[in-house]
Amino acid sequence: MASLRLKRILDEKLAERCASENLHTVEEFLSKSEIELLEMLSLSVGELNEVLKKIYRKGPAPRTAYEMFKDDTASLVLYDGSARVDFNPGIITELVGSAGAGKTQCCMTLAAMAGLPVEHGGFGGGTLYFDTESSFSPSRLVEIARERYPNIYNTQALKRLISNVHVYQTNKTQELVKKLEGLDAFLIEEKIKLIILDSIALPFRSEFDGKHIPARQRLLNTVASKLKYFSDTFGLPVVTTNQVTTKFSKAEYGAALGITWAHAVNVRYRLNCYDSPTNDTAVRREWIIEKSPCSPSKSLQYAIDSGGVVFE
Amino acid sequence: MISSLPLSRSNLILLHEHKFETREEIYALTPSQLARELEINQDEALKIWKTAKFGDDCMTRSVSNLSSTNSKREVSALNLWRRKARQRPIFSLCEDMDKMFGNGIRIGEVTEFCGVPGAGKTQLGMQIACTVQIPTDLHGPGGQAIYIDTEGSFMPRRAYEIAGGVCKHLRGVAAISSDEKITTVADGLTPRNFLENIFVYRVYNYIEQLTCVKSLGGFISKHPKVKLIILDSIAFHFRHGFEDNYMERNRTLTSIAQTLTKLAQSLQIAVIIMNHVTARMSASGSGSLTPALGPTWAHSCTNRVMLEYRDGRRWARILKSSSCEAKTIEYEIGSDGVRNLSPAPASTAGFGNENMDFKETSSTSSKRQRML
Numbered sequence: 001m002a003s004l005r006l007k008r009i010l011d012e013k014l015a016e017r018c019a020s021e022n023l024h025t026v027e028e029f030l031s032k033s034e035i036e037l038l039e040m041l042s043l044s045v046g047e048l049n050e051v052l053k054k055i056y057r058k059g060p061a062p063r064t065a066y067e068m069f070k071d072d073t074a075s076l077v078l079y080d081g082s083a084r085v086d087f088n089p090g091i092i093t094e095l096v097g098s099a100g101a102g103k104t105q106c107c108m109t110l111a112a113m114a115g116l117p118v119e120h121g122g123f124g125g126g127t128l129y130f131d132t133e134s135s136f137s138p139s140r141l142v143e144i145a146r147e148r149y150p151n152i153y154n155t156q157a158l159k160r161l162i163s164n165v166h167v168y169q170t171n172k173t174q175e176l177v178k179k180l181e182g183l184d185a186f187l188i189e190e191k192i193k194l195i196i197l198d199s200i201a202l203p204f205r206s207e208f209d210g211k212h213i214p215a216r217q218r219l220l221n222t223v224a225s226k227l228k229y230f231s232d233t234f235g236l237p238v239v240t241t242n243q244v245t246t247k248f249s250k251a252e253y254g255a256a257l258g259i260t261w262a263h264a265v266n267v268r269y270r271l272n273c274y275d276s277p278t279n280d281t282a283v284r285r286e287w288i289i290e291k292s293p294c295s296p297s298k299s300l301q302y303a304i305d306s307g308g309v310v311f312e
Numbered sequence: 313m314i315s316s317l318p319l320s321r322s323n324l325i326l327l328h329e330h331k332f333e334t335r336e337e338i339y340a341l342t343p344s345q346l347a348r349e350l351e352i353n354q355d356e357a358l359k360i361w362k363t364a365k366f367g368d369d370c371m372t373r374s375v376s377n378l379s380s381t382n383s384k385r386e387v388s389a390l391n392l393w394r395r396k397a398r399q400r401p402i403f404s405l406c407e408d409m410d411k412m413f414g415n416g417i418r419i420g421e422v423t424e425f426c427g428v429p430g431a432g433k434t435q436l437g438m439q440i441a442c443t444v445q446i447p448t449d450l451h452g453p454g455g456q457a458i459y460i461d462t463e464g465s466f467m468p469r470r471a472y473e474i475a476g477g478v479c480k481h482l483r484g485v486a487a488i489s490s491d492e493k494i495t496t497v498a499d500g501l502t503p504r505n506f507l508e509n510i511f512v513y514r515v516y517n518y519i520e521q522l523t524c525v526k527s528l529g530g531f532i533s534k535h536p537k538v539k540l541i542i543l544d545s546i547a548f549h550f551r552h553g554f555e556d557n558y559m560e561r562n563r564t565l566t567s568i569a570q571t572l573t574k575l576a577q578s579l580q581i582a583v584i585i586m587n588h589v590t591a592r593m594s595a596s597g598s599g600s601l602t603p604a605l606g607p608t609w610a611h612s613c614t615n616r617v618m619l620e621y622r623d624g625r626r627w628a629r630i631l632k633s634s635s636c637e638a639k640t641i642e643y644e645i646g647s648d649g650v651r652n653l654s655p656a657p658a659s660t661a662g663f664g665n666e667n668m669d670f671k672e673t674s675s676t677s678s679k680r681q682r683m684l
Contacts, residue, residue, distance in 0.1 A: 001519060001520050001523065002517050002519035002520065026519060026523075027519050030519055030522060030523075030564075031560060033563055052526070053530075055523065056523045056526040056527040056530075057527060057530070058523070059520060059523030059524050059526070059527045060513050060514065060515055060520050060523075060524055061513075062458070062511040062512055062513045062531070063511070063512055063514075064507065064508050064509070064510060064511060064512070065441075065459070065466070065468055065471050065506075065507035065508070065510035065511075065512050066468075066504055066507035066508040066510075068466075068468040068507075068512060069468035069469065069471070069472055069507055072468050072469060088467070090464050090467075091464045091465075091467070092464075217551065217552075218551065218552045218553070218554075218555070219552070220552075221548065221551045221552030221553075222552040222553060224463075224548075225516070225517065225548070225549065225552060228463060228464045228516070229516045231464065232464055232514060232516075258591065259428065259429070259588075259589065259590060259591055259601070260551065260588075260590065262428075262429040263429050263463075263545075263547075263548070263588045263589075264463070264548070265429070266463070266464060266465060268429075268430075290430070291429055291430040293434055293435060293465065293467050293470050294467060294469060294470045294473075296645070296646070296647070297624060
């Protein structure tokens, strides 16, 4: 709506006057104050109010919550037992954890799930995988898919799976943002049903130092805004991974990127990895539902095997 | 002609002596100027002035009634009290929070809830969007809700669960009352009923947020049962894209605040705005949390509540209000929604009555059974 052309809403003469003042879209029009508009377009107050009313009528239309409830599309369900661990379309779900906790393993598990046919709990579609840490491994993805769903992923299905996982490798925030700008057409053409950003933390933490936090937060919000738009418009889950900070002050969560990003994320899962007290080589893994509008805070045990992430 | 005015003879002579010939000349002055000119007291001057301006039948009516200016804006505190007493309160089902506000969510005012992620802002929003719909047969507001979702927080599945929690609560309270009509109405409620009366706008940028808010007046005129607007959250789209152009950002924010305040006041509905928090570093290097959007925005809402979430516990604290005292209450969030921390006390009596009682203070109004 912001980029809606004025000439499609207003009458011709007024649209021409606007164009001569370099106002072509709704956004450009509304970014000026009313006094500026009165002067630039030589309108009376009453005339301006009529024009504004016409523009406001083009705003988004509401739906009842029940219509949304009926249209609710399925999510990717990783676990449904004493608690529910799922990845819903329309929102950003984040995995936070230290190195080795299993975030990337989880991402690859989700990519394998997204490729499953709908009747088996998947989306029957492709994945767009932003890999900022060069941690994506095609062979590991194949192994997870084959071991987790041996009856579904035969050789042909596996080949289809990996040709439908589109990996975009970059560790630069600007390239990330640029790719997000032009994503609409790509998502439709390639029938993408899942977007993974592994990890969001690396490029932002490396490029923005302590002195440029406001600029970092603004860019993070821009990225969040675009991701949510795609998630909602195309009905696909967006999954991001985040690192942990070692500093723990009262105002900061353990997750990196500060409280701004914590607000932007809708659901947050925390992956903790502890050395087992009894066994030197074994490791204890804890999956915590840290922030979720649908589930209470809960802690679950999980493990990583050849078939990806499994819950106990 | 002055001689035709129904004034006393002495006043007519006075006017003649001071060379007043037409009615216009009299009311061209203000009553106090007239008093000085004629060297009489102000009450007397006012009588003459009113007669000249409004004609024969003006004397029994007060100036505010006669004035052609918008009399909807002017109202005595007594009439304001009466208007508010007639309203059905909007309760949140978290009793402590309702008491914190006096008698439920403030109607006719804008209330801001800020809080850390996970504190429960959206949960509370979805719940109040349901409780505003409690039927008038059950002594509720019987209204509809508008929910402006700027960040995808509104999850229909969770809203359905919360609506279910509200139904459960209403059935529980109805079961205690012996009125069959009330029980029938409560039994007939389903989560679907509630969801069908919440109008959700999904906005993806600040332009859509602005146009959405500006178009609400028109929408509500077609849906007059709307008694609640929730904006969740005001902050998201204003924390990016403005670079250093804080003037434009603040101007747009102020415009949104003005429109919402006007809607709240003129339509006597409740407006709730969710805001983020941001970390503010003090000189010593320790951080504290403060509502987002800066000091300009801080003036925009009548009431401001901070929702805190620490170590698994949740508190609500009034930061700013013209009528509620600064208080902190604890609450919890379960599968049914947001509730008091401790089990609610057993409800007394039946459902409340609507008599306006001057002796009533907020403590007595909470003792008499509200249905919630």
